[in-house]
Amino acid sequence: MEGIYMDAAATTPARPEVIEAVRKMLGQDFGNPSSLHAPGVNAEKEIKKARRRVAESIGAGPGQVIFTSGGTEANNLAIRSLIRPGGHCISTPIEHPSVQETFRFLARQDCVVDYCRVDREGNIDIQHLEQILHPASCFLSLALVNNEIGTVQDLEEIVRVARKKAPRILIHTDAVQAWGKLQLDWDRMGVDALTISAHKTGGPKGAGALVVCRPELIKPLLWGGEQEEGLRSGTENTPGIVGMGVAATLLPEEKKIRAMTRIKQEFFQQIREGITGVELIGPSPEKSVPHILNLSFPGLPAQVLVQALSREGIYASSGSACSSHRHQISYVLQALGLEKEVASSAIRFSFLDDISSSQAAVAADKVIQVVNQMKKVMRNV
C-alpha cells in the first residue's frame, strides 16, 4: 500500500510471520482438528500451541481461552453468557457497537441496564459507578481502552469498587484496543472475562478470543459439533487461530510502545503548530493508549476530511470503522458531552506499531496541508 496508514485501531496488516503461518495452515497443515488421523492430530496440536501462546500473552491459562470468529462474537458471547435474566447490569455509553447493541437488545427483554457516566476525556465516573451499583448487580461490561479516543480505564480500581458494592458481580472487559498496546496481566485485572481480537494487532481477521475465568459459565452462541470444549461449535478456523497465536508472540515490547507514545506526541505537537483551532479529544497523548489520537478540526466535516486525506495518501478515520458508514456523529463523542461542531469534525489517527518518526512527520505535514487547504475552500464557499 502506498501512503501512510493511520487507522490501526480499525485494523492492521498481518505480520509476515502471521501470513506465513496462515499459508501453512491453509496448505500443508490443512487437517480438521476433529479428525483422528495424522493431519487431524497435527492440526489439533497447532491449535493447542496457539491457545497456549494467546493465554501466555496475558498471563491466563490455556484452558481459559475460547477462540471465536473475532471481537464482536467474543463480546456477544461474554455478555449473553454472563448476564442473569432479569438481573441488573452496568455498562457505559462509550462501548463498541458489539457491546452497546447487545445490551440494547437485552434491555428490550428482561434485563435492566444502567450506564455509568464518563467525563469529557472518557474516564468512568467512579462515584457514579458506586451510586448505580447495588448489592445484587450481576454484570458489568466496559472496555479497557476506548476505541475512538484511546482512554485507558483504571480497571483495577473499577473492579475493586464493583466487587465491594456487588460481591457476586461478574465483570467483562473488551480489551480489543488494549491487547498489544498495554501490558495485560490477567490476575491483576481480576475480571471474569476479557475479549481480544487478532486483526487489531498484526493477526488475521476472522479470529478472536474470549478469555474466561470459569468456562462453565459460558453459554454457547452456536450449536453443533461442540468444538472449543463445547463452547463454540464449528470447524476451527485453524489458519486464523494459528495466525492469532503467532501474533500473540509478536506483540510489541515496552520499548516500542514507548516510542509509539513519543511519536504520537510529536505528531500532535506538529499539527498543533501547523493548524489553528485544532482540538484534542480525549485524554492528553501521554495518558491515552499509545496508538490512538483523536483530533477535531472544527468547521470541517469529518467524513469529507477523511476522504480528502485519503486522496493524499493519509488513511485516517472518522469515528470507529464499525459505525463510519452511518454518517452520523459518533455516539461516543456525544456521550463525552462535546459540542456538535467539535464532534462532527473529529478524526481518529491511529498508529501502526512500526511507524517511524519520519513517517509520522510526513503524515503531519500532509494533514496540515490538507486541513489548511480545506479551510480556505470552506471560507470561500
Place this chain on the structure above:
Amino acid sequence: MEGIYMDAAATTPARPEVIEAVRKMLGQDFGNPSSLHAPGVNAEKEIKKARRRVAESIGAGPGQVIFTSGGTEANNLAIRSLIRPGGHCISTPIEHPSVQETFRFLARQDCVVDYCRVDREGNIDIQHLEQILHPASCFLSLALVNNEIGTVQDLEEIVRVARKKAPRILIHTDAVQAWGKLQLDWDRMGVDALTISAHKTGGPKGAGALVVCRPELIKPLLWGGEQEEGLRSGTENTPGIVGMGVAATLLPEEKKIRAMTRIKQEFFQQIREGITGVELIGPSPEKSVPHILNLSFPGLPAQVLVQALSREGIYASSGSACSSHRHQISYVLQALGLEKEVASSAIRFSFLDDISSSQAAVAADKVIQVVNQMKKVMRNV
C-alpha cells in the same frame, strides 16, 4: 503432506489460488471494509467481488449472500431465523450436528420438531414426509447431501411435496457437501435458504455463507457494527471471504466430477475384490455424491482402523469429523437402521477432486493390506 488424503468431506487443502488471495488480503489489501479511506474502499470492493462470485456459483443474486464464519454459523442462522416460535418444524435424523443440535435446543423451548424417516440408503421417505407435514408446518431443514454416506436427496421433489401440503413453509438446505460436487441451481432448487462452506471445497476455513431468498427474514445471531447489511456484525473476515470467492470460481467442472465418480467406483471395486465381507453403506457409488464412499469392515472397530490406516499414510475417517471425538456409533448410521456391528466398523473415504486413478489404486491396496492384517490380528487375540 505425505500419504493419501481421503477425508475431503471433513476438510480440504486450500487451492494455491485461494492461498494467494488470502495472502494478499492479509498483507497488501488489509483495509477494513467499513473504513472510508482508499484501503477500506478497496477491501469493500474485494468483498463485493467475492459475493458476486459465490452467488454466481449457484445462480443466486449477490444480495442474497450473507457471509458467515462457516457452515455451522450459517445453519444456526438459517434455522433460528426461519422457525416460527411455537411452530411445527420438520427435519431428518441424519443431519449435521449444527442442524441437529439447533433443533434439539429449540425443541426444548417452544418449537415442535418432527423427524422424517429415511431408508437404509439415507433417502428421505417421501410418503412419511407427506404424513408429517400439515398445512401450518412452518419450516423444513434437510441436507442436500448427507456428509457421512453421500446420499443425494431429491430436493426438487421434496420441495414440491412440502409446498403442496404446507404452502407457507420455509425450506432450508444444508448444501455444504454439495457445493462443488453437484451442479447447484438456486432457482430450480426453490429453497428459501442454503448453507455452503468454503473449506469443504478448496477454500479457507473460517468462511461460509447462507444464501437466502429474502434477507429480511434473517434475524442476526451477533449484534454490533451491522456488517453484511446488518445481518452479521463483526469486522468482515476479508481473507476468508475473498478466498471463498476465489474457491467459487474454481469449483470442479462436470468432467472432473465424472472422473471422481469413476475413480470412486474403481476404488470400491478393488477393495471389494481384496477384502471379504466389506459392506457398502449408503447408496451405490454411482448414485451417491462423487466424493463420498462409506464402507464397513465388520469386526474391526472403526476408530482403531482409522488410526491404523493413518500410520500407513491413508487418511480416512470414522463418521464425520464433527463427532469423531465422541467415540460412539454415529447417530447417522444408527438412523439408517444398520446393525451395530456394521455401523461400528464404518469408514468414510472421501476424495479430493484432484485425486488420480493411480493414487486411488495405491490407497485401495493399502486399505486391503491394513484391513486383512488387522483381521488376522483380531482372530489371534
